[in-house]
Amino acid sequence: MxxxxxxxxxxxxxxxSTESVHTGLYAYARPRLGPWIDAHRDDPGVREAVRRVERDAGLPEGAGTGDVVRVLHGWMDADVKATPLKTLQGQVWAAGFAAGELTxxxxxxxxxxxxxxxxxxxxxxxxxxxxxxxxxxxxxxxxxxxxxxxxxxxxxxxxxxxxxxxxxxxxxxxxxxxxxxxxxxxxxxxxxxxxxxxxxxxxxxxxxxxxxxxxxxxxxxxxxxxxxxxxx
The missing domain is CATH 3.40.50.1000 (HAD superfamily/HAD-like)
Known part of the structure; x- marks a missing residue:
C-alpha cells in the first residue's frame, strides 16, 4: 500500500467542537440571513442560492425574503445539509470572520x-x-x-x-x-x-x-x- x-x-x-458550529456559527448566521439576502440581491451567488431555495422548497419564483428565510431557518433547525443554505451561511460567516466578530x-x-x-x-x-x-x-x-x-x-x-x-x-x-x-x-x-x-x-x-x-x-x-x- x-x-x-x-x-x-x-x-x-x-x-x-460541534457546539462551536451549531451554537456559535449558526446563532451568528440566523438573524443575518435575511438582511444579507436583501443587501446582496445583485450578487450572482446569492441570487442563485435564493432560486435554489425557492425550487427545493416549492416556493413561487420571486417569493419574498421572509418566506425564503423561514425555509432556511427550518433547514438549520433540522440540520439539513442543503447547498443553498451552506452557500448563504458561508458568505455571512466569511463576513463575520473578516469583521473580527467570529473566531x-x-x-x-x-x-x-x-x-x-x-x-x-x-x-x-x-x-x-x-x-x-x-x-x-x-x-x-x-x-x-x-x-x-x-x-x-x-x-x-x-x-x-x-x-x-x-x-x-x-x-x-x-x-x-x-x-x-x-x-x-x-x-x-x-x-x-x-x-x-x-x-x-x-x-x-x-x-x-x-x-x-x-x-x-x-x-x-x-x-x-x-x-x-x-x-x-
Whole structure:
C-alpha cells in the first residue's frame, strides 16, 4: 500500500467542537440571513442560492425574503445539509470572520498536529459539509493563529459530493492526484469513514469526549481521541 501523502480532515466533531458550529456559527448566521439576502440581491451567488431555495422548497419564483428565510431557518433547525443554505451561511460567516466578530474553535491537540504533519511534508486538505467559502476563514481565524497556510485544498458537498458516498472520495483523490491508499481521512462520523474506505482510503475515527459520536460504533476503523494518537 502507498505511504500516506494526504491527510483529509472533517471539521465538525473532528477538528472542532460541534457546539462551536451549531451554537456559535449558526446563532451568528440566523438573524443575518435575511438582511444579507436583501443587501446582496445583485450578487450572482446569492441570487442563485435564493432560486435554489425557492425550487427545493416549492416556493413561487420571486417569493419574498421572509418566506425564503423561514425555509432556511427550518433547514438549520433540522440540520439539513442543503447547498443553498451552506452557500448563504458561508458568505455571512466569511463576513463575520473578516469583521473580527467570529473566531474559530479548534481542539487543543489539533493546531500542533497540523503544524507537525505539515513540517513532515504531509499535505493537508479539508472535506466538510460546510461550504469552502466558510472553511477558509475558519482556518484563517483560529484562536491559535492563522492555520490556513497549512491546508492545501478544500472540498465540500458541491465540488466533491455527499460525504457518505464513495464517489465523493474518488473525486477528491483524483483532484489531488493521489491513489486512494495514499489518502488518510479523519472524521467522527462512521458512515463517512465507511465511504472513504470503500474508495480505498485509509481512515481513522475521532471519538471526542462530549461530542455526538463519542459512543458511536466505528466498526473496523482505527479510533483515537486526539490527533496526537493518529498513526501516519
Amino acid at each position: 502507498s505511504a500516506v501523502s494526504w491527510i483529509v480532515l472533517d471539521i465538525e466533531g473532528t477538528t472542532s 474559530a474553535h479548534f481542539f487543543a491537540d489539533v493546531p500542533p498536529a497540523l503544524r507537525r504533519w505539515h513540517a513532515r511534508g504531509l499535505r493537508l486538505a479539508v472535506f466538510s459539509s460546510g461550504a469552502v467559502s466558510s472553511q477558509r476563514p475558519w482556518f484563517r481565524h483560529a484562536r491559535d493563529g492563522d492555520l490556513s497556510a497549512l491546508v492545501d485544498d478544500h472540498f465540500d458537498t458541491v465540488n466533491a459530493g455527499p460525504k457518505r458516498e464513495r464517489a465523493s472520495y474518488e473525486r477528491i483523490a483524483a483532484a489531488l492526484g493521489a491513489p486512494g491508499g495514499a489518502m488518510l481521512f479523519l472524521s467522527d462520523v462512521p458512515a463517512e469513514l465507511d465511504a472513504a474506505a470503500a474508495a480505498g482510503w485509509r481512515t481513522t475515527g475521532l471519538r471526542r469526549p462530549g461530542e455526538p459520536s463519542e459512543h458511536a460504533d466505528f466498526g473496523g476503523h482505527p479510533v483515537v481521541e486526539t490527533f496526537g494518537e493518529v498513526e501516519v
